[in-house]
Amino acid sequence: MGRPERPVDPKAGPIPRFAHELREVRRNAGGPSYRNMAKTAGFSATTLAQAAAGERLPSLAVVRGYLRACGGGDPGEWEARWKAARAESERAQPAVPAQPDQAAPYRGLTRFEPGDRHLFFGRDRVVEELTTLVSENRLAALVGPSGSGKSSLLRAGLVPRLQEAVAGRDRPAVLRILTPGPAATYGHLLTPAAGDPESWVGRGPVRGGLHPLPGPGGTRPVHRPAAHRPLP
Template sequence: MGRPENPLDPAAGPVQRFACALRELRRGAGTPTYRTMARRTDFSVTTLAAAASGERLPSPAVLAAYVQACGGDVAEWERARRAAHREESARPPEEGEDTADPPYRGLARFEIDDSERFFGRERLTDELIRLVREHRHVIVLGPSGSGKSSLLRAGLVPRLRGADEEPPAAIRILTPGARPVHEHGKLFVPAPGPGETWVVVDQFEEVFTLCRDPRERAAFIELLLADGDGRLRVVLGARADFYSRCLEHPGLATVVRDASLPIGPMTRAELRAVIVRPAAAAGLVVERALTARLVEETADEPGGLPLLSHVLLETWRRRRGRTLTLDAHLAAGGLRDAIAQTAERVHSGLTQDQAELARRILLRLITPGEGAQDTRRPVDRAEFDHGEHGDRSDTDAVLDRLVRARLLTVDAGSVDLAHEALITAWPRLRAWIEADRERLMAHRRLTEAAALWEELERDSGAVYRGTRLSAAEERFCVPGGQDDFTAAEREFLAAGLAARADVHRACE
């Protein structure tokens, strides 16, 4: 009788479960020793014992020998082995297991330091460089997911810095936010010294989605259209569905007419470069079948670049050796389902309370569209501290899970969706938005009003009054209606209710 085998837990994974089944097959055959089985096959005792060790799946040849020695059906067991392999391939490494630097960015945009792995946009970068040299004000227009932010950061900025001509005095990158003049006005003052100052305004559509004050919006547009005494150049990046909004302003309409760069779909050669060249730079190989499939699918997918980048990252995480395989791609969910699969994997690992907290976090990061697509909404980390209705450590834990999964980004205290593709590609998030759309829109307006109230040092003239106060009271002054409010939002609404009560008392 040979040495007893180490115990296995079939719940530990498909490899261990398959090994347990092999051991059961051997027991059903009368538990022949591995030496006896070796005499019936061309494999050694060690090789046959390893097949049922639970450390890895056996090769087809070893499996066939093991099963034949135990009187089993080889074809049936080979089908089971393939199923176990697919299931195992679908399991990405545990957090911290893979310390290699990924060659793909996933949902995150390319940053300035990523220029060495920013492939497939060389032609477009050349066109943008030519345009910005000819015009002081340029706008880049493209649908969500076309790569505008990456083009500006990893394409334009490194080329400006490395130009043979006079280097820029400064390059400043910003996103407008809710108060663009208040937050960024000083960035339009040219830097001292020789050279021009470049201001890159990414996600310019925020002047329409986040900036609710028409006067502030108009002032910001006038600011960016100024020429800074001939020492300022401005490059805008905006979603194409805000094209008509840009035409509402005569100065912007002129920029759109004279100096706009539309971002269309990539050519197939450019898509191949996006897929293959980052892997090659990291010493990896992409299966030809996988490359062909991704090119075919992405070429017909509007705004498909974030989907492509994410599924490539997830395929890389499931790589075997140096090769990114079609099997690993399918295990990751494929082009259209990989984002949802990643998000659902994170969601399923949360407790019920954490899942509710994740829902609140994600919804606070979204501005529901009013006649336009829903957009992301970068927020200060402090907005997630709900005082008596939430614990910071719980919030930090959930944020950390979402950030590690590359669904969110955190930068200088600001939290944001990694990409708006998450809104459209994750059915659960879409369902949350649709179920809460009217309330979300009302909450966004209240958040902005509360921020202005705080900025005005809680001026009583800035609180809600009349019908706005009554509508907010009806919607939010119900059990649980303010659980996702910040302390400032609760105090803002309470101040409006208190002011109304004071008026009623004065009239009695």
């Protein structure tokens, strides 16, 4: 014999009331066990017990199986009861205030950009290592499997650090960010204009070499930072 069900108060709301009505159908059918009901209902004993627990509204299919296991019931009448309970339950739920100005911090599959720095967390140590690496080497490369977060690490982690470094220098410098593609699409970025300060160049995923830029005060090519070790 299974454990007795916890009582439900039909006055507590539409879902407890609906569960109470299901229990009444079962009681009138002689109180079959949920294990025996499962043989006819097409649903597990656990699912049937949860349907009458009064915690959540069961699906209409489960209700029909429950009634079938108890010897039937007017399908149309019970479907109307079920829809009424669902509608009443939805009306009773508190409305969630809209927050149109609050952007979701998770970017999904979209990479983080420099402007998302305030949302980029958890890689401070790696960003620090990249900053040191780029500062001490003319060429650095960040490698890692697709989807491991290389672009976000560079754009929302390293680039803001480099921008701060540029702003704090005695000599001005330009930070240029390139993405993979034909040289014609970013050739203008590789040719500093007359009077341009020193150029620091950042490029997309590793697909070949990046050549130094001629320019006043020397150049600082940066090739997807993180030198000779995979992205952790």
